[in-house]
Amino acid sequence: MLNGKVVEPSVHFFEGVEKLLEIWFEDGGNDDCDLRKIPRDDWVTLLKAVKCEIISFSQNDAIDAYVLSESSMFVSKKRWILKTCGSTTLLKSLKPLLELVPNYGFREITDLFYSRKNFARPELQAFPHRGFCEEVEYLDTVFEEGRSYCLGSINRECWYLYTFSKYKKEVSRPRKLDNAEPDQTIEILMQNLDNDVMGMFSKEKFNTGAEVTKATGIDKLLPQMEIDDFLFEPCGYSMNGIAPKGEYMTIHITPESSFSYVSFESNVSMNNYAELINRVVKTFKPGKFVINIFANKASPAYATIKELEVEYAEKTSWKRSNMQYCSFPLYNLLFAQYCQCP
Numbered sequence: 001m002l003n004g005k006v007v008e009p010s011v012h013f014f015e016g017v018e019k020l021l022e023i024w025f026e027d028g029g030n031d032d033c034d035l036r037k038i039p040r041d042d043w044v045t046l047l048k049a050v051k052c053e054i055i056s057f058s059q060n061d062a063i064d065a066y067v068l069s070e071s072s073m074f075v076s077k078k079r080w081i082l083k084t085c086g087s088t089t090l091l092k093s094l095k096p097l098l099e100l101v102p103n104y105g106f107r108e109i110t111d112l113f114y115s116r117k118n119f120a121r122p123e124l125q126a127f128p129h130r131g132f133c134e135e136v137e138y139l140d141t142v143f144e145e146g147r148s149y150c151l152g153s154i155n156r157e158c159w160y161l162y163t164f165s166k167y168k169k170e171v172s173r174p175r176k177l178d179n180a181e182p183d184q185t186i187e188i189l190m191q192n193l194d195n196d197v198m199g200m201f202s203k204e205k206f207n208t209g210a211e212v213t214k215a216t217g218i219d220k221l222l223p224q225m226e227i228d229d230f231l232f233e234p235c236g237y238s239m240n241g242i243a244p245k246g247e248y249m250t251i252h253i254t255p256e257s258s259f260s261y262v263s264f265e266s267n268v269s270m271n272n273y274a275e276l277i278n279r280v281v282k283t284f285k286p287g288k289f290v291i292n293i294f295a296n297k298a299s300p301a302y303a304t305i306k307e308l309e310v311e312y313a314e315k316t317s318w319k320r321s322n323m324q325y326c327s328f329p330l331y332n333l334l335f336a337q338y339c340q341c342p
Contacts, residue, residue, distance in 0.1 A: 014236075015119055016254030016261025018071055019090040019129065022081045022113045022185075023097070025106040026166070033105035034077045036064050042100055043073070049092040052084055055238075058228040062246035067230050067238050072250045074240070078106075083265070085252060091128050091138055098142070111330070112146070112164040114139060117189050117290060118157065120259055132160045139164075151324050151335040152290075159189075159290060159335060167330060180330065184295040184302075186273050188264040188280050192287025198255035202235040212237060221279050222249050222268060243268075262286065271300050274308060281318075288339040296331050305334045 027033035040054070047053055047068065056067040066073040070088050074081040080097065084090045091114070098109075114135070119125060128138035136148045143164040152158035197216070199205065206212045209229030213219050218239065219227060225241025225248075232238075237253040249266035262284050270276060273293060281289065291308070295301035322337040 012256075013121055013124070013259060014254055014256070015086050015121055015124060016252070016259065016263070017117045017119050017189075018083050018085045018252065018263055019088065019116045020081070020083045020114070020187075020265075021090055021093070022079065022111075023109055024111040025078050025080070025101060026108045026110045027078055027106060030105050035075050035080055035101065035104065035106070036077065037104050038075070038100060043075075046093050046096045046100070047073075049096055050082070050084055050090055051088045052086075055230055056228050056240075058226065058240060058242060060226070060242055060244055062244060063242050063248060065228060065240040065242050065248060065250075067228055067240055071238060071252050072240050074248055074250075076246050083250065083252075085254070087125055087129075089126055089129060091135060094139075094142060108166065109164065110166045112143065112162075113294070114162040115160060115292070117159050118152075120261075135160075136162060149326070151326075152322055152337060157288075157290070157322075157337060159292060161333075163328065165328075165330060180296055180298045182269060182296065182298040182300070183267070183331075184269055184293070184299040185265065185267050186276070186294075187292040188277060188289055189292075190262040190264075190281070190284055190286035190289040191260065193255070193260040193262055194285035195257050197283075197285050198253070198257065198260050201231065201237040201253050201255040203231065203233050204235075206231060209237060209239065213239060217283055218251060221264075221276070221283065222266060225249055241266075269300055271304050273301070273305070288337070291334070291336045291338070293334045294331050302332055305332060308334060308336065 052068045052070040054066050055069055058065045062076060064075040070086045071083040082090060082093055128134050139146050139162050146162055146164040149161045150158050200212055200216055209231040212231055213227060213229045222241060224243050227239055227241045229239035235255050239251045241249040247268045252263050254261040264280050293305045295305055318338040320336060321339050324335045326333040
């Protein structure tokens with residue numbers, strides 16, 4: 001059993017690699033527009049199309065956070081984030097969502113990001129996730145001017161990205177791009193985790209998510225976060241953390257030694273993410289990991305993420321195997337892969 005689901009020993013595998021969809025909506029200056037007004041029953045119906053369900057819920061004045069049977073969902077006034085693992089069909093949430101949001105005053109998407117690392121077992125995925133080309137074709141039926149990218153090595157470790165932006169051109173647009181709301185996201189995707197660390201995320205060691213959160217030091221990664229956590233039977237772990245200004249973090253752990261996987265994600269704003277990366281890596285002790293950092297022009301991280309090109313590899317024992325830097329009309333993106341030095 002993994003994450004509460006029984007699987008046969010001969011086919012025992014769970015895809016820890018997540019699919020991630022983030023969408024920003026334009027409210028047209030109407031303060032009454034708010035995605036958080038969407039009733040829970042509508043979210044439950046939408047998530048059925050994705051093949052997951054709500055386990056736990058937390059909120060503050062800025063953001064609603066849902067722990068799901070397969071990862072997490074975050075809802076703020078104009079932004080919606082869905083992150084799912086396993087064989088979920090995340091992109092099937094898109095069309096129901098676009099039918100739902102006009103009821104709450106939203107008429108247009110300003111920015112969309114769909115991303116994922118390459119799957120460990122892609123043959124176990126269902127339509128429309130059997131390959132990135134299939135995902136792109138599906139997204140293109142909704143967004144005529146979407147763009148797709150692959151960072152890393154196509155025949156080895158890579159990370160896929162699909163983007164759409166209403167403001168893809170920086171000229172002849174009504175919005176002042178340099179005055180946009182600050183936005184940034186850091187993802188740390190870890191594999192080949194330390195067996196002793198992964199053994200902590202089991203019902204054989206602890207009874208509750210809160211116990212393992214404290215024992216492993218997860219609660220100290222970003223101490224300002226209010227944490228909602230869950231420990232699955234017999235193993236597996238998910239948590240959401242939220243802060244008053246709409247900041248969040250989320251961690252999901254597939255601890256089995258033959259396919260261990262941990263993801264960390266947050267939109268916390270920092271001038272430099274090196275210290276946070278160190279804390280996360282020291283907590284979980286991966287054999288290899290990928291870093292993705294997005295930052296728009298209004299974010300403090302926008303001008304500083306390139307510092308990791310030099311700083312992180314030189315000041316740690318990690319070997320950087322790949323690094324790519326992309327500049328989009330509104331965002332900078334840093335992609336980097338690290339492995340243990342021999």
